[in-house]
Amino acid sequence: MKISIHRSSRGGRRSAAAVALSAVLALTATACGDDGSGSAGDKGADGSGKGEIVFWDNNGGIRTEVWKKIIADFEKANPDIDVKYVGIAATEYQSKVDTALQGGGLPDVGGVGAAMLAGFAAQNALEPLDDRLGKSSLNGKLNEDMVKSLKAAGGRDDTLYSIPTSANNGVLYYRTDLFEQAGLDEPTTWDKFYEAADKLTDKGENEFGYTIRGGAGSIAQALDAMYGQSGITSFWDSGNEKTTVNDPKNVAALEKYVGLFKKVTPAADLNNDFTKMVAQWDSGTIGMLNHNLGSYQDHVKALGVDKFRGIPQPVGPGGKRVQVSNPVDGLGLFKSSKNKDAAWKFIDFATSKAENSMFNEAAGQVPSNNDAAKDAWVSKAEPTKLAAEALSDGSTTIVQLPYYLPDWNTISKTDNEPAFQKVMNGSMSAKDFLDTLADQLNEAQTEWNEQKG
Numbered sequence: 001m002k003i004s005i006h007r008s009s010r011g012g013r014r015s016a017a018a019v020a021l022s023a024v025l026a027l028t029a030t031a032c033g034d035d036g037s038g039s040a041g042d043k044g045a046d047g048s049g050k051g052e053i054v055f056w057d058n059n060g061g062i063r064t065e066v067w068k069k070i071i072a073d074f075e076k077a078n079p080d081i082d083v084k085y086v087g088i089a090a091t092e093y094q095s096k097v098d099t100a101l102q103g104g105g106l107p108d109v110g111g112v113g114a115a116m117l118a119g120f121a122a123q124n125a126l127e128p129l130d131d132r133l134g135k136s137s138l139n140g141k142l143n144e145d146m147v148k149s150l151k152a153a154g155g156r157d158d159t160l161y162s163i164p165t166s167a168n169n170g171v172l173y174y175r176t177d178l179f180e181q182a183g184l185d186e187p188t189t190w191d192k193f194y195e196a197a198d199k200l201t202d203k204g205e206n207e208f209g210y211t212i213r214g215g216a217g218s219i220a221q222a223l224d225a226m227y228g229q230s231g232i233t234s235f236w237d238s239g240n241e242k243t244t245v246n247d248p249k250n251v252a253a254l255e256k257y258v259g260l261f262k263k264v265t266p267a268a269d270l271n272n273d274f275t276k277m278v279a280q281w282d283s284g285t286i287g288m289l290n291h292n293l294g295s296y297q298d299h300v301k302a303l304g305v306d307k308f309r310g311i312p313q314p315v316g317p318g319g320k321r322v323q324v325s326n327p328v329d330g331l332g333l334f335k336s337s338k339n340k341d342a343a344w345k346f347i348d349f350a351t352s353k354a355e356n357s358m359f360n361e362a363a364g365q366v367p368s369n370n371d372a373a374k375d376a377w378v379s380k381a382e383p384t385k386l387a388a389e390a391l392s393d394g395s396t397t398i399v400q401l402p403y404y405l406p407d408w409n410t411i412s413k414t415d416n417e418p419a420f421q422k423v424m425n426g427s428m429s430a431k432d433f434l435d436t437l438a439d440q441l442n443e444a445q446t447e448w449n450e451q452k453g
Contacts (some may be wrong), residue, residue, distance in 0.1 A: 001262065008392060012196065028301060029056055032068075032436065039422075040119040041335075043335060044127070044334070044336045044337045044338055044340060045337075045338045045339070045340065046339075046340045046341045047337075047338050047339030047340060047341055047342060048339070048341070048342075049081075049339070049341035049342050049345065050080040050081055050339075050342060051080075051081065051109075051339055051342060052081075052082045052083075052084055052339075053081065053082070053083055053084070053108040053109060053337070053339055053342050053346060054083075054084045054086060054107040054108050054109070054434075055071070055083050055084065055085055055086065055107060055108065055109045055110070055342045055346065056086050056088055056093070056096070056097075056107040056109070056110040056111065057085065057087045057111055058088060058090060058110065058111025058112070058113065058200075058329075059089075059090045059093075059111065059277075059294075060086070060087020060088045060089055060090075061087055061089060062090070062275070062294070063087075063359075063362070063363060064085075064087045066089070066359050066362040066363070067085060067087075067359075068085060069358065070349075070350050070358065070359060071083045071085055073349075073354075074345075074346055074349045074350070074355075077165060077349065078342075078345060078349070080343045081345065082119070082345070083346060086107065090217075090274075090314050091216040091217070091273055093111065094116050094119075094409055094413075097110065097116075097120065097125075097195065101120075101123055101125055104336075105449045106125065106334045106336050106337075107334060108333070108334060108337040108339055108342070108343040108346075109331055109332070109333055109334070109337075109341070109343045109346055109347060110331070110332055110334060111329065111330070111331060112126065112161065112162040112329045112330055112331065112332030113162070113241050113328060113329040113330060114149055114150055114153035114162075114327035114328045114329075114330075114403045115153075115159060115403050115408065115409060115411055117150060117153045117154050117155075117162055117330075117332075117403065118153055118154065118155045118403060118404050118405060118406045118408065119251060119406045119407070119408075119409060119410075120161075120332070121154045121155055121159075121161050122155065122354075122406040124335065125334060125335060125336070126154075126160050126161040126162070126332050126333065126334060126335060127161070127333040127334065127335045127337070127340060128160065128161060129160045129161060129162070129163060129332075129333060129334075129344075129347075130159060132333075132344050132348075133160065133163065134149060136348050137348075137352075138163070138348060138351060138352070138369075141353075141369055141370055141371060142163070142351070142368050142370065143164065143167070143366075143367075143369075143370060143373070144329075144371060145370050146164035146167055146328045146368050147160065147164060149164070149327075149328045150162045150163075150164055150328055150330055151322060152404060153327070153328075153403040153404055155376055155406070156405045161332055162330035162332040163296060163330050163331050163332075163347050163348075163351055163368075164328050164329070164330045164332060164351070164365060164368035165329050165330050165331060165350070165351060165356065165359060165360075165367040165368050166328070166329050166356075166359065166360050166363060166367060167328050167329075167365060167366040167368070168292045168293050168294060168326040168327070168329070168365050168366070169235070169292060169293055169312075169323075169326055169366070169387040169390075169391065170224050170290065170291075170312075170313050170323050170324070170326060171290070171291060171292055171293055171296075171310040171311065171312070171313070171383050171387065172187060172193070172288060172289075172290055172310070172311055172313055173281070173288065173289045173290075173295075173299060173309070173310045174186070174187055174196070174287060174288045174289075174308065174309060174311070175286070175287055175288070175303075175307060175308050176304075176306070176307060176308055176309055177286075177307045177308075177407070178200055178285065178287050178416065179196065179200075179287070180425060182199055182200055182432070183372050184196045184199060184200070186309075186311065187288060187311075187340065188311065188314060188315060189314050189315050189316075190228065190229050190314045190315070190316055192314070193288070193314050194256075194260075195262040196209055196287055196288065197209030197210040197288065197412065198264055199286035200264075200286075201263070201287075202263040202289075204283070205285075206285070206288075207285045208264055208265055208266055208284075208285075208286045208287065209260075209264040209265075209286070209287040209288060209289075209367070210260055210264050210265050210286065210288045210289070211266060211269055211272070211280055211281050211286050211289050212257075212258075212260055212261055212265045212269045212286060212424075213263055213269070213272060213274065213277055213290070214269045214270040214271060214272055214420070214424050215270075215271045215272045215273040215276065215277075215417075215419055216226045216273040216274075216413070216417065217273055217274055217413075217417075218417055218420050218421075219412045219413065219416055219417060219420060220324065220401070220412065221290055222254060222257065222258075222420060223245070223324045223401070224290070224313065224323055224324045225253065225254070225257040225290070225401075226245070226250045226254050226257065227250065227253075227313060227322050227324055227399045228246065228253075228254045228313050228316050228321070228322050228323055229249075229253035229256070229257070229316050230249035230250045230252075230253045230316070230322075230411075231249070231316045231317040231318070231320060231322055232244050232247055232249060232250060232322070232399070233322055233397045233399060235324075235399050235400060235401060235402060236402075236445070239260070240445075240449075241442070241449065242438075242442055243437075243438050243441045243442055245434050245437055245441065246431070246434035246435050246437070246438040247439050250434065251430050251431050251434055254430040254433075254434065255430045256449055258365065258423050258424055258430060261424045261425075264284070268280070269424075270421055270424055270425065271421075274291060274295070274302040277289065277291070278295045278298055278299075280290060281299075282298060282299060282302035282303060283302065283303075290313075291385075292326060292365075293310075293342075293363070293365045293366070293383055293384055293387060294363050294364055294365055295362045295364070296364030296381060296383050296384070297363070297364050298308055309382065309383075310382065310383030310386070311383070311386055312386055312387060312390040312395075312396065316393075320397065321390065321394075321395055321396040321397070322396070322397045322398075322399060323396065323397075323398060323399070324398070324399045324400075324401055325398050325399065325400050325401050325403075327401075327403055328368075329348045329365075330368075331350060331351070333347060341428070350370065351368060351369055353369050353371040353372045354372075356368060356369040356372040357369070357372035357375045357377070361375075361381070364381055364383065364384060365384070365389075366378075366384060366387075366388065402441070402444075402445070403437075404448070405441075405444045405445065405448055407444055408444075411437070411440050411441060411444065415440060416433075416437055416440075417434075419433050419436065419437075421432065423435060
């Protein structure tokens with residue numbers, strides 16, 4: 001069955017509430033539950049608490065193995081419930097849900113992180129979870145900042161539409177062996193980062209200093225590099241009306257960053273999403289990679305623990321580290337589910353201590369369950385430990401991205417990822433790109449402010 005991609009219109013933005021995200025801390029349509037008739041606005045039913053439920057994983061392939069273990073544990077503990085797992089690549093997930101929202105066929109449970117939460121909630125697709133959480137043994141056991149982040153990102157009167165599973169953070173991975181051979185310092189500042197990128201490049205030997213993300217997901221990484229270098233600490237001006245993305249300091253930072261493409265990076269980077277970028281770094285001789293905690297275990301498997309490190313993003317002006325927020329990930333219960341009680345049991349189980357710890361150890365991310373966050377592996381996974389320290393020791397300022405805008409994903413992905421590739425290949429200036437992005441964001445923010453007021 002061919003799936004068409006639904007793209008929301010900027011003219012049809014819906015109201016959403018303001019967000020202050022936590023600094024502590026990123027297929028064929030399948031029938032849902034009993035009859036597969038679910039679509040946005042369908043009230044569904046609590047059901048018998050037994051039978052089949054369908055779970056859509058929003059990072060299929062990458063997390064399939066650990067989710068199958070969690071499902072096996074759940075089905076053993078709940079023999080009267082069967083979970084049908086559907087793994088969907090992160091780059092395709094939103095279009096799959098959008099299609100199902102229009103035509104039916106939503107799952108019972110799905111991955112719903114902060115970045116896409118406002119859009120789904122605005123279409124009345126998600127079940128409020130405050131009451132269910134209040135009656136659960138999870139109540140009081142989840143990281144409060146993550147819960148607040150998802151409440152704010154949902155944009156509806158501080159309602160919780162997704163139970164947090166994990167938090168992520170941006171990481172600069174670098175090859176310690178290559179740095180040592182070249183006599184380079186650890187890339188703890190942006191100056192050292194650029195020096196290393198240049199010195200580690202030998203195109204004749206197919207050696208590069210850096211790999212830059214030009215495919216899906218490129219905008220968030222570019223924003224991280226921009227704000228990290230410029231030192232600007234807010235996404236909006238003091239009046240909360242105009243974005244700072246096209247501030248002259250950010251324009252200059254993007255020009256310098258994009259100037260790395262093909263000079264010290266592989267040409268293939270133009271189309272690389274995170275899976276291709278990570279695989280390229282793991283199998284080649286590339287000095288540095290910007291990604292998040294989620295790829296840590298991939299690097300361990302490919303390189304071992306002695307050939308690389310994952311450290312917080314470089315510091316910029318005045319020794320200050322500035323980075324953009326990574327969205328909290330979570331599990332949502334779709335309102336159209338005809339078996340909500342069984343679906344909730346799965347969410348509740350998946351975020352319990354043992355299962356949440358297992359999931360996040362595999363993902364290399366920060367657990368949402370407070371008891372799971374105390375497990376020994378957290379302090380042993382160096383990038384996770386260093387990220388947590390950087391976010392709690394006062395050295396890092398987080399620029400909060402506007403996940404609360406229902407069209408944030410459309411603006412930051414569909415509308416502007418192709419334009420960013422034009423900046424990389426030189427057919428569009430960084431200034432024109434950021435001015436266009438700013439216009440779209442300012443329009444969305446104005447509409448949101450008007451509807452909120």
